[in-house]
Amino acid sequence: MGYGIIHNEEPLLEAFVPTRLFHREGQLQELKLCLEPLLENKKANNAYLYGPSGTGKTAIIKWIFKEYFEGISAYVNCWMHSDSNDVLREIALQLGIKVDEDLMRRLEGFALKKKIIVCLDEVDQLKNGNVLYCLSNIGMGLMLISNKMPSYFYDLEKRIRSRVPLTEIHFPAYTWQELLDILKDRAEFSFVPESLPTELIETASRLACGDARVGLEILRRAGRKAEARRLKKVTRTEIVEASREARKLRKSPLLCSLNETERIVYEILSEKGRMMSGDWYNEYCKKAKNPVTDRMFRKIHASLAKCGLIRGEGKGRWKRYEAL
Numbered sequence: 001m002g003y004g005i006i007h008n009e010e011p012l013l014e015a016f017v018p019t020r021l022f023h024r025e026g027q028l029q030e031l032k033l034c035l036e037p038l039l040e041n042k043k044a045n046n047a048y049l050y051g052p053s054g055t056g057k058t059a060i061i062k063w064i065f066k067e068y069f070e071g072i073s074a075y076v077n078c079w080m081h082s083d084s085n086d087v088l089r090e091i092a093l094q095l096g097i098k099v100d101e102d103l104m105r106r107l108e109g110f111a112l113k114k115k116i117i118v119c120l121d122e123v124d125q126l127k128n129g130n131v132l133y134c135l136s137n138i139g140m141g142l143m144l145i146s147n148k149m150p151s152y153f154y155d156l157e158k159r160i161r162s163r164v165p166l167t168e169i170h171f172p173a174y175t176w177q178e179l180l181d182i183l184k185d186r187a188e189f190s191f192v193p194e195s196l197p198t199e200l201i202e203t204a205s206r207l208a209c210g211d212a213r214v215g216l217e218i219l220r221r222a223g224r225k226a227e228a229r230r231l232k233k234v235t236r237t238e239i240v241e242a243s244r245e246a247r248k249l250r251k252s253p254l255l256c257s258l259n260e261t262e263r264i265v266y267e268i269l270s271e272k273g274r275m276m277s278g279d280w281y282n283e284y285c286k287k288a289k290n291p292v293t294d295r296m297f298r299k300i301h302a303s304l305a306k307c308g309l310i311r312g313e314g315k316g317r318w319k320r321y322e323a324l
């Protein structure tokens with residue numbers, strides 16, 4: 001046995017639903033406005049929560065549902081349930097509705113008595129958008145979550161704008177100071193006192209590039225490494241090593257969610273590490289069969305940057321990009 005460094009791992013894990021949410025007052029306020037009607041058994045206003053990963057989108061919804069809407073809410077991750085029937089079944093199970101061939105009618109009957117709120121997380125992973133209209137037609141409120149910009153989602157689901165109005169709620173990447181507050185709070189509950197110096201929590205906050213999930217994973221891995229090395233305290237070495245591992249992990253699901261063009265564009269930059277905007281576009285034109293226009297190419301930059309996969313510096317053709 002090494003020295004104990006982490007005495008409770010749970011607060012560092014992704015599935016943990018925090019009771020305290022930092023720096024999300026604005027988003028919380030907007031969500032309250034959308035969800036308030038439910039308290040009087042009226043239909044909630046739909047919302048679209050978007051922003052890069054690790055910005056608290058899932059956490060905020062899970063917390064609100066648990067706190068205020070138990071029994072009238074369902075949370076479905078569309079990465080795991082991408083088929084319409086699968087989504088409906090999952091909602092029924094969570095609401096305690098019998099799952100049989102009359103499922104849609106049963107859901108409708110339930111929704112007539114009580115107003116329901118449903119969260120579809122990673123909504124861009126749905127095979128098609130039909131389930132959105134089914135749920136909306138029977139009076140259920142929708143909280144949709146995605147890494148994608150609203151415009152991307154509207155292009156994907158062209159019908160949605162007219163049929164299911166959405167309040168857009170943006171979750172920007174955290175600043176390192178904001179992350180520091182989040183990480184300090186969790187570290188307090190999981191690390192043995194004095195085993196993780198505050199300045200190292202600050203280092204982790206900077207290395208996490210605005211992503212709370214990465215920040216927490218850096219702390220967890222660094223703690224476990226220090227234990228394996230029989231240290232009494234975590235040192236900078238463990239933090240830096242853990243940061244490299246944690247950032248690699250984060251990319252895979254994001255990369256899977258890119259479309260063909262986005263992937264080609266990203267891979268060119270990722271191979272080189274850093275490029276000027278003009279060179280990047282030229283390289284891309286050489287590789288792509290039917291290259292998109294320069295304007296579209298810039299849109300792709302913006303969406304890759306929003307996902308936290310790349311970072312840009314400077315202006316116009318002289319803008320330099322870096323894969324993260």
Ligand code: ADP
Pocket residue numbers: 012013014015016017018020021022023024052053054055056057058059060171182212213216
């Ligand atoms: P997203 O869904 O935007 O990718 P998550 O909600 O899964 O991000 O957040 C990632 C991790 O960071 C979770 O463990 C979550 O509890 C934590 N977290 C994110 N934002 C906050 C916050 N504002 N306060 C406390 N914990 C947070």
Ligand code: MG
Pocket residue numbers: 057058059121
């Ligand atoms: Mg999430």
